[in-house]
Amino acid sequence: DEIGLIPCPEARYNxxxxxxxxxxxxxxxxxxxxxxxxxxxxxxLYRQRKQWLNKDELIDITCTLLLLNSxxxxxxxxxxxxxxxxxxxxxxxxxxxxxALTKFPKSPETWIHRRWVLQQLIQxxxxxxxxxxxxxxxxxxxxxxxxxxxxMNVCSEAAGRYPSNYNAWSHRIWVLQHLGKLTVKVxxxxxxxxxxxxxxxxxxxxxxxxxxxxLKSLIGRTVTDNxxxxxxxxVNEQNPSLQxxxxxxxxxxxxxxxxxxxxxxxxxxxLELCTELIDTxxxxxxxxxxxxxxxxxxxxxxxxxxxxxxxxxxxxxxxxSKQGYTQETKRLKRAPMQDSLGPEMEYRFIDKxxxxxxxxxxxxxxxxxxxxxxxxxxQ
Amino acid sequence: xxxxxxxVLYKGDPKVHLLKAAYDVSTFNFFQRxxxxxxxxxxxxxxxxRSELGSRASVKEQEYLCHVYVRNDGLAGVVIADNEYPQxxxxxxxxxxxDEFSRQVSKIDWPSGSPATISYAALDGYLSxxxxxxxxxxxxxxxxxxxxxxxxxxxx
Numbered sequence: 234d235e236i237g238l239i240p241c242p243e244a245r246y247n248x249x250x251x252x253x254x255x256x257x258x259x260x261x262x263x264x265x266x267x268x269x270x271x272x273x274x275x276x277x278l279y280r281q282r283k284q285w286l287n288k289d290e291l292i293d294i295t296c297t298l299l300l301l302n303s304x305x306x307x308x309x310x311x312x313x314x315x316x317x318x319x320x321x322x323x324x325x326x327x328x329x330x331x332x333a334l335t336k337f338p339k340s341p342e343t344w345i346h347r348r349w350v351l352q353q354l355i356q357x358x359x360x361x362x363x364x365x366x367x368x369x370x371x372x373x374x375x376x377x378x379x380x381x382x383x384x385m386n387v388c389s390e391a392a393g394r395y396p397s398n399y400n401a402w403s404h405r406i407w408v409l410q411h412l413g414k415l416t417v418k419v420x421x422x423x424x425x426x427x428x429x430x431x432x433x434x435x436x437x438x439x440x441x442x443x444x445x446x447x448l449k450s451l452i453g454r455t456v457t458d459n460x461x462x463x464x465x466x467x468v469n470e471q472n473p474s475l476q477x478x479x480x481x482x483x484x485x486x487x488x489x490x491x492x493x494x495x496x497x498x499x500x501x502x503x504l505e506l507c508t509e510l511i512d513t514x515x516x517x518x519x520x521x522x523x524x525x526x527x528x529x530x531x532x533x534x535x536x537x538x539x540x541x542x543x544x545x546x547x548x549x550x551x552x553x554s555k556q557g558y559t560q561e562t563k564r565l566k567r568a569p570m571q572d573s574l575g576p577e578m579e580y581r582f583i584d585k586x587x588x589x590x591x592x593x594x595x596x597x598x599x600x601x602x603x604x605x606x607x608x609x610x611x612q
Numbered sequence: 613x614x615x616x617x618x619x620v621l622y623k624g625d626p627k628v629h630l631l632k633a634a635y636d637v638s639t640f641n642f643f644q645r646x647x648x649x650x651x652x653x654x655x656x657x658x659x660x661x662r663s664e665l666g667s668r669a670s671v672k673e674q675e676y677l678c679h680v681y682v683r684n685d686g687l688a689g690v691v692i693a694d695n696e697y698p699q700x701x702x703x704x705x706x707x708x709x710x711d712e713f714s715r716q717v718s719k720i721d722w723p724s725g726s727p728a729t730i731s732y733a734a735l736d737g738y739l740s741x742x743x744x745x746x747x748x749x750x751x752x753x754x755x756x757x758x759x760x761x762x763x764x765x766x767x768x
Contacts, residue, residue, distance in 0.1 A: 237643035257642040336641065393639070433613050433744070436696050513746060514613075514698055 235335040236300055238262050258300075258332075265301060272297050276308060288320045296329060303333035303340040313349060323350045331387050338394035344404045351412065354380065377412055381419070384408040389430065392440065402439040406446055420451050424499070428506065435514045441523040448503060448530055455496050500531040508582055515595035521602050528579065529609075579606055613696035614639060616676065617652040618705070618739045620713050620732070621660045621688045622722040628660045628688070631717075631725045634735035636743070656680075656690040663688070668706075670699055681706040687714055687722065701745040709738060 234256050241250075241261040250261035260268075272294050278284040279291070286294065292315065295308040315321035330347045333340060355377070384405070391401035413419040424447050431440045507524045514520070583606075586599045619633035635652065637645040659671055659680045666684040670677055677695055679702040682688040689706040717725075717732050742748040 235642050237641045239643045240647060252643075254642070259643045434696065435613065514696070517696070 234332070236260075236332055237336055238265070260301070268297070269301050272301075273305075276311065280307065280311075288315065291315060292321060299329060299333055299343075300336075303330075303337045304342045306342050309342055309346040313346070316350070316353060323353050326350050327383075334387065334391045335394070338391040338398055339400050341400055344400050347404065348407060351380065351384070351408070355412065381408060381412050384412070385423070385426070392430075392434075392437070396434075397437050397439045399439050402443050405443060409450075415450050415454065417451065417454055420447050420454070423447055424451075432506070432510060435510055435517045436519045438519045438522070441519055441526075444503065445523070445526050445530070448500065448527070451496060451499065452530065497531075500527060503527045504531075511586070511595075515592040516598070518594075518598055521598040524579075524602065525605060528606075613698075613745070614694045615691060615697060615702075615739055615743055616694070617649075617656065617690070617692040618709065618735050619653070619656045619690050620709065620735070621657065621690065622725065623660050623663075623665065623682055623686045623688050624723050628657050629725070630657060630727060631722065631730045632713075632727050632732050632735055634739045636739055652692050656692065659690055660688045668703060670702075679703060679706065681710065683710060685714075685719070698745055701742065701748070705738065705742050705748075709735070 236258045237260075239252060239259045239261045241263055250264035252259040252261065275284070275286070276294055276298060279286045291311055295311050298305050298308045312321060312326055316323050316326065327347065327350055330343050330350075333343050337343065385408070388401045388405040388408075392398045395401075409415055409419060409423065424444065427440065427444060427447075431437065431444065434440055504524065504527050507520055507527060511517075511520045511524070580603070583599050583603045587596060615636060617633060617635045620631045621628055622631055630653065633653065633656070635649050637648050640648050655673055655678060659669075659678050660682060663669055663680050663682045665682055665686065668679075668681045670679050672678075672695075675695065677693050677697070677699070679691045679693065679699065680688065681690075681703060687710050689710045691702045691706060693702060712734065713732055717730055721730065
């Protein structure tokens with residue numbers, strides 16, 4: 234489940250340099266300068282059609298090469314060809330990639346190849362012949378779900394092995410977009426499962442950026458669902474006879490989704506998390522940036538204005554009299570969520586930090602944050 | 613944020629020697645672990661050698677921060693952490709550990725002690741408990757006397 238290089242500059246004993254301990258594979262460093270050029274050369278000769286290698290040999294050689302240097306694109310490409318010709322099970326490459334990432338957690342080529350493999354697997358999923366191939370044997374939805382979970386684990390591991398591992402976190406985002414379809418459930422699950430991780434990696438900018446992506450996606454999701462709701466309501470107005478039918482799947486589903494995402498509450502929680510972490514761990518710029526971004530999202534979120542729109546339409550439907558309408562508009566003008574994420578709270582927080590902190594960096598960040606608030610919010 | 617090692621040493625004249633240590637190298641690549649541990653033992657010793665009696669310091673070595681406290685009576689403690697782990701909690705930990713150690717292990721044994729001869733078993737427990745600074749030390753902010761002590765950040 235892990236590979237590594239053993240620092241061992243000279244071969245002292247006449248024995249194999251490969252060490253297997255507790256399911257972890259180690260290679261003594263002295264042999265690398267012999268092994269790597271040898272396999273590298275062999276592969277190049279094959280590619281240049283000067284020397285033939287059969288499928289098994291190719292699999293072995295590329296595997297060795299990639300465990301020594303996982304950014305060797307040609308080796309990954311050879312494996313792509315093997316997968317496309319049906320000789321190599323794509324799941325093997327997911328495993329190989331996972332292993333390579335224990336030693337090279339950033340390796341761009343490994344992540345790129347991984348996405349290619351996942352795309353192959355998704356495409357396979359839509360073909361009816363999948364069931365007989367029996368790669369995983371489970372129903373397609375279940376299969377995708379398991380793939381997504383596994384990818385989340387791999388990303389998390391890699392993120393832990395290298396600080397601010399941009400490649401790992403971008404891959405994570407890609408998986409949610411292409412495999413997870415950015416469902417509300419997936420987004421919320423990810424928010425809760427990464428909360429502890431970011432709390433113990435407070436200067437990992439990529440980790441917090443991921444949470445921003447999750448929140449923005451949730452906002453986008455809520456807008457889409459609200460749009461559906463609004464459209465349905467507008468259709469109802471024009472065609473009262475259709476109203477009963479419209480109260481079917483579309484509007485209800487949108488309603489259900491909207492209800493399960495209390496967006497203002499989520500944003501508030503995120504800001505609370507930031508505040509708590511800033512207080513506990515002074516002097517981490519990442520946390521202040523995250524605060525900026527969250528407040529930015531909250532303020533500019535089209536969801537807040539769209540929600541108001543929905544409420545407005547509701548008002549129109551519920552009471553036909555003009556008096557009723559006026560009452561409804563008064564209600565939504567108070568816009569409760571904007572108050573709770575208001576700048577006053579942030580100013581008070583900054584003042585508290587400045588008056589109690591002793592860390593020079595922390596003071597600098599707090600002052601900068603205040604300047605940003607003033608210019609940005611114009612208050 | 614992570615703690616990697618916690619050691620108690622004695623700053624004798626002229627030599628510094630290790631009395632007891634605990635390590636957590638589980639986050640390192642499997643095959644690097646023993647050499648990382650050696651590095652930490654060596655660095656801890658070196659830092660105590662270079663520190664004055666009655667001083668506290670935080671020294672940056674590669675991507676680690678080594679927090680050292682050398683008491684006036686020669687007993688010293690070193691915590692090696694990453695750069696996210698809050699400094700104040702480290703010094704709280706060192707105070708606590710050295711205090712307890714000095715009560716459990718008699719002073720006579722310090723100049724000649726070694727990990728094999730010293731019987732003090734609490735280090736592993738402390739290292740593990742303090743991995744999450746919030747669980748371990750809720751009183752982190754109330755450190756008035758600590759802030760009066762000079763803390764030097766040495767960058768190498």
